[in-house]
Amino acid sequence: MLNRQGRPTAAGEAGINAHPTFTGNKALAQVEPLLFEIGRYDTTGVDIDEPEAFTPRLGGLERKEAIGLPGLSEPETMRHYVRLSQMNYGIDTGLFPLGSCTMKHNARLNERMARLPGFSDVHPLQPVSTVQGALELMNELGRYLVTLTNMTAVALSPKAGAHGELCGMMAIKAAIEARGEGETRKVVLVPDSAHGTNPATAALIGFVVKPVPAREDGWVHVEDVKERLGPDVAAIMLTNPNTCGLFEPQVAEIAKAIHDAGAYFYCDGANFNAIVGKAKPGDLGVDAMHINLHKTFSTPHGGGGPGSGPVVLSERLAPYAPVPFVHMGKNGFELVEQASDATEKPFGRMTAFHGQMGMYVRALSYMLSHGSDGMKQASEDAVLNANYIRAGLSDLLSLPFGNKPCMHEVLFDDAWLKDTGVTTLDVAKAMIDEGYHPMTMYFPLVVHGAMLIEPTESESKSSLDLFIATLRDLAMAAKNGDKERFTGAPYHAPRRRLDETRAARNPILKWTPPSPVAEAAE
Numbered sequence: 054m055l056n057r058q059g060r061p062t063a064a065g066e067a068g069i070n071a072h073p074t075f076t077g078n079k080a081l082a083q084v085e086p087l088l089f090e091i092g093r094y095d096t097t098g099v100d101i102d103e104p105e106a107f108t109p110r111l112g113g114l115e116r117k118e119a120i121g122l123p124g125l126s127e128p129e130t131m132r133h134y135v136r137l138s139q140m141n142y143g144i145d146t147g148l149f150p151l152g153s154c155t156m157k158h159n160a161r162l163n164e165r166m167a168r169l170p171g172f173s174d175v176h177p178l179q180p181v182s183t184v185q186g187a188l189e190l191m192n193e194l195g196r197y198l199v200t201l202t203n204m205t206a207v208a209l210s211p212k213a214g215a216h217g218e219l220c221g222m223m224a225i226k227a228a229i230e231a232r233g234e235g236e237t238r239k240v241v242l243v244p245d246s247a248h249g250t251n252p253a254t255a256a257l258i259g260f261v262v263k264p265v266p267a268r269e270d271g272w273v274h275v276e277d278v279k280e281r282l283g284p285d286v287a288a289i290m291l292t293n294p295n296t297c298g299l300f301e302p303q304v305a306e307i308a309k310a311i312h313d314a315g316a317y318f319y320c321d322g323a324n325f326n327a328i329v330g331k332a333k334p335g336d337l338g339v340d341a342m343h344i345n346l347h348k349t350f351s352t353p354h355g356g357g358g359p360g361s362g363p364v365v366l367s368e369r370l371a372p373y374a375p376v377p378f379v380h381m382g383k384n385g386f387e388l389v390e391q392a393s394d395a396t397e398k399p400f401g402r403m404t405a406f407h408g409q410m411g412m413y414v415r416a417l418s419y420m421l422s423h424g425s426d427g428m429k430q431a432s433e434d435a436v437l438n439a440n441y442i443r444a445g446l447s448d449l450l451s452l453p454f455g456n457k458p459c460m461h462e463v464l465f466d467d468a469w470l471k472d473t474g475v476t477t478l479d480v481a482k483a484m485i486d487e488g489y490h491p492m493t494m495y496f497p498l499v500v501h502g503a504m505l506i507e508p509t510e511s512e513s514k515s516s517l518d519l520f521i522a523t524l525r526d527l528a529m530a531a532k533n534g535d536k537e538r539f540t541g542a543p544y545h546a547p548r549r550r551l552d553e554t555r556a557a558r559n560p561i562l563k564w565t566p567p568s569p570v571a572e573a574a575e
C-alpha cells in the first residue's frame with residue numbers, strides 16, 4: 054500500500070493492520086513526509102514584492118541558481134512541525150525511564166521564571182552595570198551548588214556534563230603542571246562501569262586511560278585502585294552513585310588512597326540527584342565534579358542542548374577555575390573575564406561567554422521552590438521510586454548484583470530472558486508499543502544485556518504501578534513463548550524497527566529529489 058507520496062503507508066509497513074488507509078494516517082495519528090516532499094518551489098508563505106533592480110556587491114559570490122527551499126503556507130508549516138512534535142515522546146507525555154539520564158519533570162514555574170524579560174533578554178555584551186540582577190542570580194546559584202556539594206569554587210560556564218568533565222580534568226591538568234609533574238603524571242584511572250564520556254574526556258586532553266575492572270558486586274574496590282596507583286597517576290574518574298545504581302561504599306578510602314598517591318579525585322556527578330541533601334561530595338574527598346543541571350536540578354534536556362554542566366572544585370583546584378566568574382566588587386557584582394585580571398591561576402576559558410543564563414534561572418528556581426528539605430526529599434523519593442520498581446519486578450527480572458537496595462536507578466540484566474529467544478533490544482521495542490520510552494539498554498557495559506531503569510521522583514505511585522504491571526505483562530509474555538510480540542516490535546510506532554547499524558554506518562543526511570526513473574519503476 055502506497056500513500057499519496059508514493060511511499061509505503063505506516064499501515065502497510067506494519068503488515069498487521071487489516072484496514073490500511075489511503076492517506077497512511079491512522080485515525081487521528083498523522084503520517085508526515087519531509088518538508089521537501091510536501092513543499093513546492095513556486096510557493097511562499099508570505100508575499101514579498103520583487104526587489105527593484107540592484108547591483109550585488111558580493112564580488113561574484115551571489116547565488117546563481119534557485120535556492121531549492123520548499124515553500125509552504127503558514128498553516129502547512131505549522132501542521133508539519135506540530136505533527137512531528139506529536140510523534141515525539143517526552144517527559145510531558147509519559148514516564149521516561151531512561152537510567153543515568155534522569156528524565157525528571159521540568160516544573161512550569163521554572164519556565165515562567167526563565168521567560169522573565171530581565172533574564173531572557175539579557176545580552177552577554179551588555180555593560181556589567183545593567184545586568185547586576187543576572188550576575189547576582191549566577192552568584193547565588195554558584196553559592197547553592199558549592200554549599201550542596203561542600204566544595205570551594207564553581208565554574209558555571211560549561212555547557213553540559215561532558216563539557217564539565219573536560220573543565221574539571223583541565224583544572225586537574227593545570228594543577229599537575231603547576232606542580233611540575235605534567236610530564237610524569239599521565240595516567241587517569243577509569244572504572245569499567247564509567248560513562249563513555251569519562252575515558253573520552255581524559256584521552257581528549259592527552260591522558261592515558263587505565264581501566265579499573267568491574268567486580269561481581271558492582272562496586273569499585275580500594276585494593277583494585279591501590280594496585281594501579283603510582284607516581285604516573287594524575288587522577289581517577291569515578292561516578293558515585295555509580296552507573297549500576299549503587300553507592301560506592303569505599304569511596305572515602307578510595308579518595309584517601311588517591312590523595313596519598315598525589316593524584317586527584319574527579320567525580321562524575323551525573324547521579325548527584327540521588328544524594329542531594331544526604332551526602333556532600335566534598336566530604337567524600339572529591340576534588341572536581343560536574344553537575345548536570347538537566348539531571349539534578351530539573352532543567353530541560355535537549356531543545357538546543359542540555360545547556361549547562363557547572364563544575365565544583367575543591368580548595369586544591371579552586372585556583373585553576375576557568376574565567377569568567379562572578380565576584381562581589383566595590384561597586385556591585387563584577388565579572389572576571391581575563392586570566393590576567395584574576396588573583397589566582399585560571400587555566401583559561403571553556404566558552405565564549407558566561408554560560409547558559411536560561412538554565413541558571415531554571416535551576417535556581419527549582420532550588421528555591423524546593424528549599425533544602427524539599428531537595429532532600431526529592432532525592433529520597435527518587436531512591437524510593439527506583440526501589441519500588443526493583444521490588445515490583447525482582448521475582449520476574451534478574452538483578453546482576455543480587456536483590457540489594459539500589460539508589461535512584463535499578464539495573465537488571467538479561468539472564469531472565471535466557472532461552473526465550475527475546476533480547477534486551479526486543480523488550481525495549483515492545484515497551485514502545487506499550488507507550489513507554491525504553492529504559493537505557495546495554496549500559497553499563499559491565500552487565501550483560503543491561504536494562505537500567507530510573508523513574509525519578511516525578512512519578513506517582515499509580516504511574517509506577519502501571520509501569521510495573523506493563524513490564525510484568527511483557528516479562529510473562531516472553532517467558533510464555535510469545536516471541537512475536539517482541540521480535541516484530543514496535544508494531545504501533547510511526548516507524549517500524551529500523552536498521553540501526555546501517556543508519557549509523559551509512560547515514561543519509563541529505564534529501565535528494567526522487568529521480569523520474571525511480572518514480573516510474575514504483
Ligand SMILES: *Cc1c(COP(=O)(O)O)cnc(C)c1O
Pocket residue numbers: 153154213214215216248250292296321323324345359362
Ligand atoms: C549524562 C551523563 C554524562 C554526560 O552528561 P551530558 O550532560 O549528557 O554531557 C556523564 N556521565 C554520566 C554518568 C551521565 O549519566
